[in-house]
Amino acid sequence: MTTLSRRRVLALTAGVAAATSLPRELHCARADAMIEAHGLSAFGDLAYAADFQHFSYVDPRAPKGGRFSQIGPDRLYNQNFLTFNSLNSYILKGDAAQGMELTFATLMARAGDEPDAMYGLAAHKVRRSADGLTYQFMMRPEAKFHDGTPLTAQDVAFSLNLLKAQGHPLISQSLRDLIGASADDDAAVTVTFAPKRARDVPLFLAGLPIFSRAYYAARPFDQSTLDIPLGSGPYKVGRFEPGRYIEYERVKDWWGADLPVSRGQNNFDILRFEYYRDRDVGFEGFTAGNYLFREEFTSRIWATRYDFPAAQDGRVKRDTLPDDTPSGAQGWFINTRRSKFADARLREALNDAFDFEWTNKTIMYGAYERTVSVFQNSDMMAVGKPSPEEVALLEPFRARLPAEIFDEPYSPPVSDGSGQDRALLRKAAQLLQAAGCTIQSGKRVLPSGEPITVEFLIDEPNFQPHHMPFIRNLGLLGIDATLRIVDPVQYRARRDGFDFDITIDRFNFASTPGDSLRSYFSSQAATLKGSNNLAGIADAVVDALIDAIIAAGSRPELVTACRALDRVIRAGRYWIPNWYKASHWIAYWDVFGRPPAQPRYFRGIPDTWWYDPQKAAKITKTG
Helix, strand or coil, X not given: CCCCCHHHHHHHHHHHHHHHCCCHHHHHHHHCCXXXXXXXXXXXXXXXXXXXXXXXXXXXXXCCCCEEEEECCCCCXXXXXXXXXXXXXXXXXXXXXXXXXXXXXXXXXXXCCXXXXXEECCXXXXXXXXXXXXXXXXXXXXXXXXXXXXXXXXXHHHHHHHHHHHCCHHHHHHCCCEEEEEEEECCEEEEEECXXXXXXXXXXXXXXXXXXXXXXXXXXXXXXXXXXXXXXXXXXXXXXXXXXXXXXXXCCCCCCCCXXXXXXXXXXXXXXEECCCCHHHHHHHHHCCCXXXXXXXXXXXXXHCCCCHHHHCCCEEEEEEECCCCCCEEEEEECCCCHHHCCHHHHHHHHHHCCHHHHHHHCCCCCCEECCCCCCCCCCCCCCCCCHHHHHHHHHHHHHCCHHHHCCCCCCCCCCCCCCCHHHHHHHHHHHHHCCCCEECCEXXXXXXXXXXXXXXXXXXXXXXXXXXXXXXXXXXXXXXXXXXXXXXHHHHHHHCCCCCEEEEEECCCCCCCCCHHHHHCHHHHCCCCCCCCCCCCCHHHHHHHHHHHHCCCHHHHHHHHHHHHHHHHHCCCEEECEECCEEEEEEECCEECCCCCCCCCCCCCCCCEECHHHHHHHHHHC
16 A cells, blocks of 8 residues: 555545535535435335434433443454454554444444434434435534544545545445535535435445544544544543453443434443454353353354353353344355456366365254355345346346356255265366366366466464365365465455455345445456455446446335346355354353343344343352
């Protein structure tokens, strides 16, 4: 990445703001035609009325206090699961601490019981033009940064233009339909979009962090740093030790605490994220009470290790929560930027060599189901032959598509569970032979005569048992496959730079996917460093179907377009699907209270939970 001087950064930012500002008279001309609402959603439907008091899944009387600690289950942009060396989560450079988003306010906040609806946080209402190309957010006068300075429309405009110009590639790409943002005054910011903009870009924009313009007047934004940024959210950075832990302290007089979107949430005085390089060591930390909450991702541990004393006597509880969100695409992604993986028949042969049934039974205690679709566990996954509506979308591209797309969608094969299914390995060998990949001197070679080698890249040893049987099967086909485990920082750099043959990852999509799909599957993202298009998909048909998803005028149209896209991606054999389960395994020391209802579209943990001193006292006495 090119290093910019502070002067150049400020000049660039100012230039963006100036170039994208709307004339004052245009603001006024459009204001009369604006449609006003207290929230946003992809198709305009909002479950909560303008005078709602709190979300239905929270307890508005939840007490404040105590602490919540965990190994973070999610990461955002450049955040790393295993370590951190930066507190800047919104650029490509560095490995940021999990949870930094807690320190920044956004224009609006998500409702966890609606697919995509958002309601006012820093902005109390929004106005939009009839053509959907102009949005005006009206700011709350009480909104403030942690140093007491007002959070104004000027800060919002600055932040949006800055993120479009210098933000992480996943942000800047999602803002490509943003023409610009400008402050009408301190109380209103106007945002303009390009014609045919993505349906979900206003929602994405409304959930972005708001930075202090004054703070970054004296600091470069695009640098990895451990300086604590000036925030405006419910938490601020407290104690931390890079690579080991970070704590966030609740802002006791936070301006947004009693808003409807916040009531009953942000209840802990301290939120702490722990970092462990090894899952087994991390589990031992939990059994010792070093942290209080754990989502379990390892079936072996869930099935065999929860017999320690605190779990036996009830001090540690276990629960399984339903997960109604799309499970997305977890699998080994094949880097088609490398010429050796150009032939889809070779990629299908790799699929045939992986024995999921044996792996699930032997390594994962039968806890999972096979992933087949990029929209797994949702109505957006393709099933059966395409509907007439799907055919209508696919028909213009028939000459460029394999015939199978107009039949049953491709699914990975079901093995006999032996670990070395001879029929599937024979089929894989036939596919390789048909692709011109013959055996020479006991090794499988490409048509060019170059031996086929495959390196699997991971950053933690926990996945080693899942790779080794797969690697043995590839060896039976004459393919020289190896596993390389690298440290988390190196892994992130190689992943972002697409410096791998095959790597494992999991993608989660929103219940109403839109512009974000470009980062995963579009031709543009295939060359964009840091994007999620790990397989390097560069297909004009895929691009056109993503555009159809973005342009969908109703949810049925969206579902139809997603199913068509699913068929095309699955036909491309770009990945070797892994596994999923439609639930969350959670374990926790019994010191928490929680509402009876769980939000449908996310866990609600720790957002809606709280610390219970009476339960904690019993734990202390028992322990």
